[in-house]
Amino acid sequence: MNVEFIEPFVRAAFTVIESISGNKPEKGQLSLRKSSFTTQQVTIMAGVNGEVEGTALYGMSFVTALKIASAMMCSEVSEMDEMALSAVSELGNMITGNATTILSQKGLDVDITPPSVIRGVDVEVATKTPALVVPVNTEMGLLEINVSLAENQMRKAA
Amino acid sequence: MAKRILVVDDAMFMRATVKRILENAGYEVAGEAENGQMAVERYSELKPDAVLMDITMPIMDGISAAKAILDNDPAAVVLMCTALGQQSLVIQAIQAGVKDYIVKPFQADRVIEGVSKALGAA
Numbered sequence: 001m002n003v004e005f006i007e008p009f010v011r012a013a014f015t016v017i018e019s020i021s022g023n024k025p026e027k028g029q030l031s032l033r034k035s036s037f038t039t040q041q042v043t044i045m046a047g048v049n050g051e052v053e054g055t056a057l058y059g060m061s062f063v064t065a066l067k068i069a070s071a072m073m074c075s076e077v078s079e080m081d082e083m084a085l086s087a088v089s090e091l092g093n094m095i096t097g098n099a100t101t102i103l104s105q106k107g108l109d110v111d112i113t114p115p116s117v118i119r120g121v122d123v124e125v126a127t128k129t130p131a132l133v134v135p136v137n138t139e140m141g142l143l144e145i146n147v148s149l150a151e152n153q154m155r156k157a158a
Numbered sequence: 159m160a161k162r163i164l165v166v167d168d169a170m171f172m173r174a175t176v177k178r179i180l181e182n183a184g185y186e187v188a189g190e191a192e193n194g195q196m197a198v199e200r201y202s203e204l205k206p207d208a209v210l211m212d213i214t215m216p217i218m219d220g221i222s223a224a225k226a227i228l229d230n231d232p233a234a235v236v237l238m239c240t241a242l243g244q245q246s247l248v249i250q251a252i253q254a255g256v257k258d259y260i261v262k263p264f265q266a267d268r269v270i271e272g273v274s275k276a277l278g279a280a
Contacts, residue, residue, distance in 0.1 A: 015263075016263055019263040020263060072171065073171070073175075082170060083170060083171055083174065086169050086170040086171035086172075087171040089169060089171075090169045090171050090172055090262075093169065093214065093241050093262075094241045094262050094263055096241070097214065097240065097241020097242045097243070097262065098241060098243070098261075100242060100244065101242060101243035101244055101261075104244040104245065104246065109244075109246065111214075111242075112214055112241075112242070113214070114168055114214055114215060114216055
């Protein structure tokens with residue numbers, strides 16, 4: 001996978017997290033996985049399609065998910081109900097949407113699919129390309145960004 | 159009388175957030191829709207003063223829904239409210255007749271400014 005594809009997701013995550021929490025996150029060490037895989041308790045999954053296609057996963061602990069939902073809803077959330085899940089899912093939508101905006105500024109025409117939230121650890125998503133993983137440390141806890149994207153040669157040629 | 163707004167977003171959280179922002183500013187939320195097709199139907203039924211519309215939604219996306227609403231009612235006031243800021247989408251929306259394009263994450267003031275200006279210009 002092209003390493004340049006993950007940077008827009010990290011930049012977008014910084015923008016969105018800073019906007020909802022008021023605090024600047026910190027970027028951890030980049031690593032490579034054979035496929036998209038999350039060991040986190042709550043994972044938001046969003047699809048990317050167009051000239052670049054694949055999957056973006058945003059993994060976090062249950063406690064972090066509650067803190068993110070609380071920050072987004074501007075009130076303390078103690079239960080992961082439908083509204084809290086929707087708030088956490090919207091975080092994934094905002095990060096992926098903002099990332100595709102950055103990709104479009106690099107000349108790539110891309111779109112996203114509505115995100116889904118997965119609860120449960122050790123979830124593997126079959127992907128065509130290896131995944132790049134960047135941990136982002138926030139005041140609400142760790143957010144693990146897992147991006148598996150490849151250029152769609154048919155769309156690029158069209 | 160308070161201006162009536164139709165709020166369209168597939169995320170329950172966003173519909174609730176936008177509703178709270180609008181109601182705090184004195185607007186009335188005429189109704190909600192969670193996809194583009196439902197938005198077109200609810201627009202015909204409710205005849206709101208303005209529509210705040212997401213783009214990435216299942217069944218029918220927000221740009222297609224905005225075009226359908228504006229085809230049926232060229233005087234409709236539609237604003238996009240989306241995480242996608244691609245220039246190509248902004249151009250498509252403006253060409254369809256959309257009055258404003260708000261990119262998420264947004265501040266409450268940005269939504270109120272957009273709705274107020276769009277309704278003032280309608």
